[in-house]
Amino acid sequence: MHELGIVFYIIRDVKKAAEENSVSHINAVVMDIGEVSTIVPDYLLDCWRWAADREEMLKGCELKINTIPAVTFCEDCRKEYPTVEHGKICPHCGSGNTYLLRGNEVEIKQIEV
Amino acid sequence: MDTVKVIEIKKSVFEDNDRDADRLRAELKGKGVYLLNLMSSPGSGKTTTLIKTINLLKEKLRIAVMEADIDSDVDAVKIKEATGIDTIQLHTGGMCHLDAEMTRQGLDNIGLEGLDLVILENVGNLVCPAEFDTGASRNAMILSVPEGDDKPLKYPLMFSVCDVVVINKMDAAALFDFDLAKCRANIAMRNPKAEVIPISAKTGEGVELFAEWLLNEVNNWKNK
Incomplete structure (x- = not known):
């Protein structure tokens, strides 16, 4: 939403970024989107198409999404595990003393011109 | 053949906003003005809670309210009529949240001179406002009983960014099979540091605890 x-x-x-590089049209934008970033890639692409085509510089510009898998670190057993599958509770030792290492990125990686 | 030129950006979409928010927070600190970002679902009783809370605090603190909505000014008018304090309405123009820049514009409009506390009533939504730092001193949210004790599991980010969770409509807990202990546990799982204050804005029960929390917060903000 x-x-x-x-x-x-x-x-x-x-x-x-385009203006800083004296570029008049962008062909593609590449994003890194984490698995638990709360962004739904399909919605993002739909919204992108609608909004980008209203900008002269971005007409037809493609949005490419790299999905970054979410990984959580357990402070008690010092191991990593996949967040989406196990959530906040460490599957190795059962501890809840964990934090997200990566997977909440909403980052513009690069543009192709 | 066309050659593709790639320009590296490597920048979080939230980076500019986070920087603006930190700057705004530092300015507010310098001026001794506490900004509370109040978030919730639509219909959780934010406006009624605010009116009761403000009426408890308005003799002790100089307060202003910014109401953020997609459209209309019904809440701003309602608060002004019920409390007599200054309110302004911010329209987000269809956006689902406020960012630090919109918050700053609202504050410029109010004028911070002589104020102790500004309450920002964010757009009713548990997703987007959690992602955009407004520059507030603290984040608060109101969860209402009909929404269910499992809400913290469904909107983890909102609960993890909040310093205090007010649970409203406690007078209806039995009607909705709302389990306060379970709700507390669900909140603690997302955010062990969050303070939980059960209230009923309708009956007034517990509102004084929230008012007390807020008064302490404002005093600490000014003195430390």
């Missing part, structure tokens, strides 16, 4: 808002931020950032 918040994907359109995120798209407006992306558009603002990539337009700025």
Whole structure:
């Protein structure tokens, strides 16, 4: 439900990057999206198409999404495990003393011009 | 053949906002103005809770309220009429959340001179407002009993960014089979540091505890 808002931020950032590099049209934007970032890639792509085509610089510009798998670290047994499968409870030792290592990225990686 | 040129950006979409928010927070600290970002679902009783809380605090603190909604000014008018304090309505223009820049514009509009506490009533939504730091001193959320004691499991980010969770409509707990102990445990799983304050804005029960929490917070913000 918040994907359109995120798209407006992306558009603002990539337009700025294009202007800084004296580029008049962007062909593709590559994003790193973490598995537990709360972004739904399909919605993001739908919102992107709608909003990007309203910008001269981004007409037809493709949004490419790299999904970053979520990994959690357990502070008690010092092991890592996949977050989506096990959540906050460590599958190795049962501890809840864990934190997310990666997987909440919403990052613009690069633009192709 | 077309050659593709790649420009590296490597930048979080939230980076600019996070920086703006930190700057705003530091300015507020410098001026001794406490900003509370209040979040919840639509219909959780935010406005009623605010009115009761403000009426308990308005003799002790100089308070203003910013109401953020997608449209209309019904809440701002309601709060102004019921408390007599200054309120302004912010329209997000269809956006599902407020960011630090919109918050700053609202604060500029109010004018911080002489104020102790500004309460920002964020857009009713448990997803997007949690992702955008508004620059507030603290985040609070209201969870209402009809929403269920399992909400913390469904909206983990919201509960993990909140310093205090107010549980409203406790007078209806039996009607909705709401289990307060289970709800506390679910919140603690997401955020062991979050303070939990059960209230009923309708009957007024527990509202004084929230008011007390807020008064302490404002005093600490000014003095430390």
